[in-house]
Amino acid sequence: MNTHLIGTDVNRIDGPAKVSGAAKYAAEFFAPDLLYAVAVSGAIAHGEIDTIDTAEAMKVPGAVEVFTHKNRPHVSWFNKSYLDEDAPVDGKPLRPLYDAKIFFSSQPIALCVAETFEAARYMSRLVQVTYTSLTHQTDMKIAVQEAKKVTSSNRDGIEAPPKPRGNSARAYADAPVKIAKGYLSPTEIHNPMELFATTVIYNDDHTLTIYDKTQSVTNSQMYVCNIFGLSKNDVRVESPFVGGAFGSALRPQYQLFLATLAAKALKRSVRLTLTRDQMFTLGHRPETLQEIRLGANQDGQLLALHNESMQATSRYENYFEVIANWSGLSYLCENATMEEKTVSMDTSTPGDMRAPGAAQGVWAIETAMDELAVATGSDPVDLRLRNYADKDQNHGKKYSSKELKACYTQGAARFRWNERVATPRSERRGTALVGRGMAGGVWESPQMPAAAKATLAADGTLTVASGTADIGTGTYTMMAILAGEALGLPLGRVVVKLGDTELPVAPLEGGSWTVASVGSAVSKACKAVAERVFTLAAGINESPLKHASFQDVDFLNERIVLRDDPSKFVTLQSALEQGEGKPIEEKADSGPNMFKQHGYKSYTHSAVFVEVEVDEDFGTVSVCRVVSAIAGGRIINHEAAQSQIIGGIVWGIGMALQEQAETDHQFGRIMNHNFAEYHVPVNADVHDIDVIFVKEEDDIVNPIGAKGLGEIGLVGVAAAIGNAIYNATGVRVRELPITLDKLI
Amino acid sequence: MNNFEYVRAEGLDGAARFVAGHHGAKFIGGGTNLVDLMKYNVEKPTALVDLNRLAMRSVTELPYGGLRLGALVTNSEVAYHPVVSAKYPLLSRAILAGASAQLRNKATTGGNLLQRTRCVYFYDTAVPCNKREPGTGCPAKEGINRSMAILGTSVSCIATHPSDMCVALAALGATVQVAGTQGSRSIPFAEFHRLPGDQPQVDTTLAVDEIVTSVDLPAAGFAGHSAYIKVRDRQSYAFALVSVAAGFELADGIITKAGIALGGVAHKPWRNAELERSLLIGKPANRDTYHAFQLALLAGAQGYGENDFKLKIAPVTVVRAMEQAAHEGEQA
């Protein structure tokens, strides 16, 4: 393919709208009759509401209604009506205001609605609630005693552990080198910058237009229709801009339910924005405890591998992520057992958070591999090469591509890995110990069914549309690049529409599959348009393309050019004139090519190299240098790709050193529910970051050869940092985050 | 947030009288702490008396050589003020180690003194807290107490005062000037904040109707030998786990004047002038001296679980800050 846009550095096409405020988010849509709502959160972790007194709240000037489980209008009572595309199918999703039951601290228990936001907020302070508490458990260290084994999948694409291979217990017993350790990772909270919000516009014809913060307008629409008994024609969901989500907006959150409930009951438009504290009561990365046993020979070759993973979940849904499986996937080992267990506690249900499962699973195995390198005196890169797998070990399938060796080589060279001294505490800078470490990363690169539409207007403007989302990842720009590429148009001639249930259906925006899925559909639709344009071009009287076929031409600079003789071309304008000014529209469905992909698995890979400084007295860690080499298929937008990886690395710094929801187990409540106390990295914590994309060609993974990059940047970073800290200090920390108290 | 009355103070007297006469009325400076607490329903003032129009916005040199920081001078203005940078670098450093640029631009000198603890229980009305609601209990003692105090705690409260600026002011030996319905008075910095005792709801010795009008710095500001070290969980925008402000005057390697204060360890900046006199003055500026001093200063420190690590960090921070202060200006 002759490319002019793909793989270059393209600024976000939605950037100007975002920085000038023209881009509107869910809480910024308005209607003249708009009411404002504030949700009231419960104070106990488990029990029942005894009384809920709204009389004082209703006296506030401007008060319209307080909805509680006592007075809420009829909603579906079937649990299954509350299921959404990302819900565990065997659970009982939260039904807000359904009855008096309390399942987790800060569960929504009332909704105050008023003519102004201020009045609604004041009302929320005046709702008086009494409870009967039941005993609760939020301490995973105690709750693990009742861990339940995962035996089957209950969500699309979330696999239960594979059957054990070989005999890991015996192989472990016989292995000359053994590593057996437990690895703990805490609850983390997504906390995108944009607060969860829904504005429901109540139209004159009683239909609803819903502006929702979501990673899937289709999912929100289905959820609302099922619960409120509405038809799809009555509910349009739009979400043109999303201010970050990281997986938190895959499932409809309770503000969507509450705002819709109020709008329907009051027959008025309603907006509900959650508070930052309430953002800590939605999904979250579950706490995990992984018991890993590695058996190896003296060279570090793996003989046995065992991961018994336990992860926290709620009492009402048996949500789980794939954690243990990552251990057995990437390294050659004939004897491997992976177990997954869930630990039910009185919390909200966890949810997919950037690289769900891999963030924790790869952290643990990559830390254990570093321990094995130390135990066998191996270089960490050599150790990984010694155990390198050319096949997906869990599924026994070939990789559609895996340029991980190139990541090791190029990453190590750029980082100057050869300067590392293996013995801990070998290097100092002032009061700091300096250390270097590395880890590998891996994430899936699936393709999902998606649809897109492309319309080329008579003036040569191309509009591409798909009901996907842009959660800040660059979907708008990616679609524009692929469209512009297909038709030889500059980006300025491409209009992108997304985030609307009126548009062709796209999958949930998550799992790093949007480029692969929506991108493939966009390319396909645009190609279909291009073929029609070509036919027009060839049909012109005396056309220089008269004897050419579609395969012989390129679309470049608004021309259809004969590849072998670029002096022969037809301008796009002439072709469109030939079409007599009629717009050319094509819709395309795209999905995985089962025939081509059969027998293969697809992943993105990374090698992350980190240098840290650790103050010897204070234990404070500075991540001074990170080099991340990524094998992510074909890069569509180099700039956006790099931003994704840098963002992922910053997340990795947070995961390694800072992020942690602090729960008071006496109250069963997360206490650090604000940005002052829940730490994520600030600019001062982020230093040199260098991203390399190694060349990786893959014509099996999907038609455009691109792999998603949303998650891979994060995976492996926390392990590389922990391994570098070990190299600096000689202290191995197996409980995240690695706060300074663990290093002194 | 609840409804409240808003009053713009036109004069000190009127403002003080208004607050004295209105139960639940409070002064507001930059609002960076008070407004947050109002949104959390922790502070529920019936009225806000806005001090921002009062003439307390200047930095003036005092006749005896000291410096007067008006109560409305922002934290940024103080930190970057040329006289402060030159004569009281310790204060500049401490302020710049705190909060973020945006907050410092808004936060006032008076408000910084009166900011409230960051204990997570204090901030959440769904749980008990003696400081917020006296008599309800102190869950921090057996709960989340990573940032809590190790010195001067009481049965009823183990909270810390979160300010960085105040640690430097304590080391410098500043004086707080206040005015109220009963007239004006000067409060030595060491007597401004109090320990929790059995009244953890009371942070300071200021009367409800008293306004902080200025903070006065003494003539001597440790210009040649000072250091501020802040140990924290991230490099900016995090409160101190332990911080130390250290200032010396030295003559031929002998300490002639000293001010050493700790933040993040107690309900107030922790300084012991008595120990400074007996263990530092007249002693050589060396590790042995610092070590002996640190042992005495931190005697009786007690951890509550999560914050036990402070028992290890506080001593090294004190010693390192004293060393840095003594060696300031020397080539490394």
Ligand SMILES: Cc1cc2nc3c(=O)[nH]c(=O)nc-3n(C[C@H](O)[C@H](O)[C@H](O)COP(=O)(O)OP(=O)(O)OC[C@H]3O[C@@H](n4cnc5c(N)ncnc54)[C@H](O)[C@@H]3O)c2cc1C
């Ligand atoms: C996220 C965050 C991080 C922060 N990090 C740090 C940090 O690392 N280090 C640090 O030191 N600080 C930090 N701060 C706190 C910041 O320094 C304080 O919020 C600020 O100094 C308060 O000043 P203000 O003028 O805004 O006070 P206000 O919020 O206006 O008032 C605070 C209190 O003082 C009273 N008051 C104000 N002025 C007067 C006066 N003249 N006389 C009498 N009473 C008065 C008010 O009634 C109120 O009770 C942080 C704050 C936030 C929000």
Ligand code: SF4
């Ligand atoms: S330490 Fe003080 S502020 Fe914190 S919970 Fe206890 S009483 Fe409240």
